Amino acid sequence: MTTLTEAPPKASEVLGAPKKKRNLLPYLLLAPGVLWLVVFFLIPIITAISASIQTGSLDMGFKVTWNWANYSSTFSTYNTEIIHSLIYSIACTVICLLLGYPLAYFIAFRGGKWKNLLMALVIAPAFTSFLIRTIAWETILSDHGTVVRIMIDLRITNLMDHLGLITGNHVLNSPFSVVFGMVYNFLPFTVLPLYTSLEKIDPRLHEAGRDLYCSGYRTWRYVTWPLSLPGVIAGTLLTFIPAVGDYVNAYMLGSPNTQVIGQVIENEALRDVFGYPIASAMGVILTFGTLLIVLAYVKKAGSEDLL
Amino acid sequence: MNTLEAVGDLRLTGLTKRFGSFTAVDDLDLTIPQGSFFALLGASGCGKTTTLRMVSGLEDPTAGRIYIGDTEVTSTKPYKRPVNTVFQNYALFPHLNIYDNVAFGLRRRGVKDVKKQVDDILALVELAHLAKRKPTQLSGGQQQRVAVARALINQPQVLLLDEPLGALDLKLRRQMQIELKRIQTEVGLTFVHVTHDQEEAMTMADTIAVMSAGRIEQLGSPEELYENPATTFVANFLGQSNLVAGTVTGKEDGVITVDTHGVRIALPESRSRVESGAVIVGVRPEKVELAAGNAAIESGRNALPGGVVTDASFIGVSTQYLVKMPWGQELSVFEQNTGKEIYRPGAEVTLHWDATQTFGLDGSQDIEAGAEIDDEAAK
Numbered sequence: 279m280t281t282l283t284e285a286p287p288k289a290s291e292v293l294g295a296p297k298k299k300r301n302l303l304p305y306l307l308l309a310p311g312v313l314w315l316v317v318f319f320l321i322p323i324i325t326a327i328s329a330s331i332q333t334g335s336l337d338m339g340f341k342v343t344w345n346w347a348n349y350s351s352t353f354s355t356y357n358t359e360i361i362h363s364l365i366y367s368i369a370c371t372v373i374c375l376l377l378g379y380p381l382a383y384f385i386a387f388r389g390g391k392w393k394n395l396l397m398a399l400v401i402a403p404a405f406t407s408f409l410i411r412t413i414a415w416e417t418i419l420s421d422h423g424t425v426v427r428i429m430i431d432l433r434i435t436n437l438m439d440h441l442g443l444i445t446g447n448h449v450l451n452s453p454f455s456v457v458f459g460m461v462y463n464f465l466p467f468t469v470l471p472l473y474t475s476l477e478k479i480d481p482r483l484h485e486a487g488r489d490l491y492c493s494g495y496r497t498w499r500y501v502t503w504p505l506s507l508p509g510v511i512a513g514t515l516l517t518f519i520p521a522v523g524d525y526v527n528a529y530m531l532g533s534p535n536t537q538v539i540g541q542v543i544e545n546e547a548l549r550d551v552f553g554y555p556i557a558s559a560m561g562v563i564l565t566f567g568t569l570l571i572v573l574a575y576v577k578k579a580g581s582e583d584l585l
Numbered sequence: 586m587n588t589l590e591a592v593g594d595l596r597l598t599g600l601t602k603r604f605g606s607f608t609a610v611d612d613l614d615l616t617i618p619q620g621s622f623f624a625l626l627g628a629s630g631c632g633k634t635t636t637l638r639m640v641s642g643l644e645d646p647t648a649g650r651i652y653i654g655d656t657e658v659t660s661t662k663p664y665k666r667p668v669n670t671v672f673q674n675y676a677l678f679p680h681l682n683i684y685d686n687v688a689f690g691l692r693r694r695g696v697k698d699v700k701k702q703v704d705d706i707l708a709l710v711e712l713a714h715l716a717k718r719k720p721t722q723l724s725g726g727q728q729q730r731v732a733v734a735r736a737l738i739n740q741p742q743v744l745l746l747d748e749p750l751g752a753l754d755l756k757l758r759r760q761m762q763i764e765l766k767r768i769q770t771e772v773g774l775t776f777v778h779v780t781h782d783q784e785e786a787m788t789m790a791d792t793i794a795v796m797s798a799g800r801i802e803q804l805g806s807p808e809e810l811y812e813n814p815a816t817t818f819v820a821n822f823l824g825q826s827n828l829v830a831g832t833v834t835g836k837e838d839g840v841i842t843v844d845t846h847g848v849r850i851a852l853p854e855s856r857s858r859v860e861s862g863a864v865i866v867g868v869r870p871e872k873v874e875l876a877a878g879n880a881a882i883e884s885g886r887n888a889l890p891g892g893v894v895t896d897a898s899f900i901g902v903s904t905q906y907l908v909k910m911p912w913g914q915e916l917s918v919f920e921q922n923t924g925k926e927i928y929r930p931g932a933e934v935t936l937h938w939d940a941t942q943t944f945g946l947d948g949s950q951d952i953e954a955g956a957e958i959d960d961e962a963a964k
């Protein structure tokens with residue numbers, strides 16, 4: 279075979295000195311986005327960080343006193359809530375993945391002409407307000423509702439009580455109902471990116487896998503799964519990030535024993551003006567804690583197979 | 586390299602595939618000898634891919650059986666068959682580099698130390714230096730060789746190639762044909778090569794099966810198929826033919842006499858598919874010569890007088906003529922450039938050729954069958 283090792287001369291060499299004419303258009307196009315980020319992201323973050331290290335009183339006013347003690351006291355006072363947020367959001371992300379992957383797989387490869395309709399159905403609940411849907415679950419899962427009665431009859435409540443997911447026959451106001459609500463609300467965020475990456479996979483690659491000694495499971499394991507990893511990463515992130523900061527589900531479907539970071543921030547900020555530094559510290563912890571977890575996860579997921 | 590498992594021919598009996606009421610492959614009986622380079626040639630949509638998919642197990646036959654040697658594999662799962670495929674679009678795994686793509690089959694079969702085998706096969710297809718690249722970073726021809734290597738490394742008893750060269754340009758295609766043929770000779774496996782390029786089939790294969798509408802029209806060596814086509818489809822699809830309708834008028838000493846448009850033509854009995862009634866006589870364009878006007882033609886040659894040259898293209902080694910016959914049909918003639926006179930359009934000529942080069946086909950067929958398809962495929 280002939281090889282083409284000689285590279286063609288670069289355009290700049292042919293045309294003489296490269297023209298150094300600045301093109302402003304890309305910067306103009308970027309400007310609105312950058313402005314948005316500065317006004318609605320950078321300034322609030324800086325404000326929150328600065329508020330988190332202030333001390334003061336109503337008469338004297340608040341000053342930045344580099345009072346890092348706000349952080350340590352936040353950690354010690356609210357460690358249960360931090361742990362709750364982490365456990366609930368991780369549980370929600372894992373359950374969403376376990377439920378969402380088969381669903382997305384089925385729609386992508388078996389959906390046929392129903393594909394788009396099925397995906398529309400997955401997203402459909404999002405057309406109603408998040409709040410209203412969560413309130414609806416409050417009613418559905420209430421003690422005298424049909425759902426709970428059936429669960430009691432089938433002794434499911436009994437089992438869940440033993441596992442510590444609920445207390446007695448009360449399904450509502452338990453860790454179970456909180457995570458349940460979160461899964462319900464965030465499932466589409468998992469399914470959508472998963473579907474997109476699965477749908478892109480050429481079915482002929484599956485045939486190549488089967489031709490090369492893969493059973494159905496092994497074709498999934500060695501062909502489909504690695505090719506769907508970008509979707510898995512995107513889907514879990516899109517679920518985890520809002521889930522870790524979510525407090526609507528814990529507020530509506532939980533109890534004082536299931537409080538999460540979001541509720542702490544709200545309570546502190548609403549308590550009185552002295553709560554601001556604590557609420558800010560909590561917000562900063564949440565923001566940067568999430569960022570750290572996400573970065574570690576992406577690094578790990580990007581470097582090797584997750585299995 | 587030699588095959589691991591017992592030797593065996595690939596045998597298809599009564600193989601049929603229906604999609605709803607449409608029959609894609611129709612009662613196919615075929616034996617492909619071990620170690621041969623077999624080409625399945627046919628127009629688009631005639632059922633070639635479907636046949637291969639049934640052999641590889643990716644499609645279930647509606648009826649019929651598939652044997653490799655003495656083992657029936659008709660309902661064996663694809664991953665358990667000693668068969669591998671080079672797919673029409675290569676289907677390389679985009680998440681794996683070339684090395685891992687090639688090692689894929691061995692690893693799935695639990696082979697622990699794959700390095701030597703992978704290195705060897707990459708050397709065979711001359712891609713060792715690209716082992717760390719991803720498939721998207723390769724040219725079409727290189728991807729094609731990876732696809733061959735990925736299938737070949739498993740030493741299947743049968744290697745199926747589904748138009749592997751279809752996406753390549755002409756020059757690269759010729760190069761890859763030679764390379765594939767070399768590899769096949771080197772490893773001695775059975776290759777079943779699907780193509781709709783008749784030249785490709787002829788240069789590569791020991792045996793060609795010409796397929797049309799789910800059936801095998803004719804099977805044989807390239808020479809047999811070219812010199813003695815069995816049907817008008819084969820005559821037109823494989824190269825070009827001049828086919829003229831006629832009627833058998835007599836037979837003596839192994840020579841059949843045919844009347845075509847009032848002209849008497851001699852046809853060797855051994856090369857005729859019919860002995861009486863309607864017949865189609867054929868002759869390949871390169872066997873025909875031209876003579877000016879109504880010149881007398883020596884005996885032992887068939888002559889068709891009264892033609893008028895309508896087109897003459899001089900292409901150096903030969904001149905290709907189109908000659909309009911008195912009954913309206915246009916015949917083609919390829920005359921080699923031996924220094925003879927070149928006839929201009931409008932010239933009156935007589936076509937003549939060695940009578941033993943004439944073949945005869947069943948007169949009840951469509952005389953044009955396969956001709957249009959070949960034009961399409963040549964584009």
Ligand SMILES: Nc1ncnc2c1ncn2[C@@H]1O[C@H](COP(=O)(O)OP(=O)(O)OP(=O)(O)O)[C@@H](O)[C@H]1O
Pocket residue numbers: 604607609627628629630631632633634635636781
């Ligand atoms: N899954 C299917 N459902 C219905 N019809 C099909 C299916 N697969 C193939 N066919 C039909 O069967 C016929 C044969 O198809 P096949 O793919 O075997 O053709 P081919 O000879 O490989 O053609 P090409 O040269 O274009 O690749 C075609 O008419 C095709 O439309």
Ligand SMILES: [Mg+2]
Pocket residue numbers: 633634635673747748
């Ligand atoms: Mg095909």
